[in-house]
Amino acid sequence: MKPWWIAPIGIVGGLASLSVASLAAGLTLRDGRWWEAAVHLAVLSGLLPMIFAVNHRIVPVFSRRKWRSDSLWFLLIVAALASGVISAIGIKERELWFERGGAALALVAGVLFLQQLGQLFRQPVSGPPPPMPYDGQRDADRVAIMFSRMAGLYLIAGLVIGLVTTFSTPDRGRWELVWAHTLLLGFVVSMASSVTYHVLTRWTPGRWRTPRLIPVHFVLAAIATLAMVVALATDQSWLFKIGGPTQAIALLIWGINCAPLLLQLPSVTREGMMLAFGFLAIGVSLGAAFAIDAHFGPIYRQVHAEFNVFGWAGFLILGAASYLVPRFAGSQMVWTNLYRLQFPAIALSLFVGGAFRRMQNDGRGDYQTWIELTHAIIAVALASFALQVALTFRARPSAPVLLTPTPRRQPGQAPPKPQSQLQRAV
Ligand code: HEM
Known part of the structure; x- marks a missing residue:
């Protein structure tokens, strides 16, 4: 292989x-x-x-x-x-x-x-380390490593829970939610947090504006994720009332830490990441609302899940892949401008589909066909992006990952020669 x-x-x-x-x-x-x-x-x-x-x-x-x-x-x-x-x-x-x-x-x-x-x-290590974007990045890298370790633990915990519950599910607890949040919040969100803290100062010329909030994000996320998972597994609504909103605060701090750097990302990646954080804000606010008042849960469950999975995770993947795939493949992304259709199509379909779901739940008519249509639009947008990625890899599949760091100017130093988009740091 x-x-x-x-x-x-x-x-x-x-x-x-x-x-x-x-x-x-x-x-x-x-x-x-x-x-x-x-x-x-x-x-x-x-x-x-x-x-x-x-x-x-x-x-x-x-x-x-x-x-x-x-x-x-x-x-x-x-x-x-x-x-x-x-x-x-x-x-x-x-x-x-x-x-x-x-x-x-x-x-x-x-x-x-x-x-x-x-x-x-x-x-064994080979070769010199890639240059640090700036000294302060070391602390961000340390927190990023802690997020990766936490992600590894939740990955195994979630997958074991997934297997065990196919044999027997305890009488207490909402185990389908324990499974989903162990993997999504514990693994996927922690991994994404780790990646952002490792790469954002390497993908942009910026620095962390709120470095002291980076460990605060980790501590809150670690406490809140555990509290949420234990609360869901043991039906402790008081613990969920603490864990849910704390998780929302942790994710808000993540957004505050990343926002100034997200704005400096190259186009397409920037739009994807901004949309991802926007959908996360709405999706997680709904989650926090479920924790505070459980009656919202069944009403908005699917909207919450879809905003988080197709909105947050979907746009994060689209944004990150637009940056990484050309560098992995050693070739410009094909049909670059398609994102102008894909991004609004996914975002609008999520909102319109959510509104139709709400009206359907309220018994205000039959919106089944419309709900299916909005989901089909999201599916086509994601499939067309998958095709773009496949064709980009097919164009020149064996080029190595380039590791040229984003050049930083010292005071008095002449501006660097412009680099091609493909020669920025991975
Ligand atoms: C503050 C954070 C969050 C809280 C408090 C929360 C809470 C909840 C609750 C209470 C439900 C069930 C609603 C019901 O039917 O009563 C739910 C469902 C779900 N949540 Fe979250 N959530 C949070 C964040 C997230 C995130 C970040 C993701 C994904 C990245 C996510 C993905 C899902 C999914 C996929 C479901 C549906 C699971 C299924 O139907 O099997 N949640 N959430």
């Missing part, structure tokens, strides 16, 4: 799964099992393989080490992609052994991912 295949398979496969998950989520009114299937497909086959694939390309660059086995990497990406599909089929068709098989495969992929990371850091 050629190592450069791994990132395209993970990213394109993940985007395609997210696209199908949107179609499935749109069918919820026909059969509630479509919803559960969509959530499993989006999380296991959509988000996890994409995060694994990006790690496969980026971690060796920053750690100056080489993976021991690319074949194992290929296996773990394929296992992750297959796990959500198999789970979703099992849920939709009530085939318990498919559900179990999908959950077991996801756990195998997660364990292999962490095992590969563990092995990588036991390899």
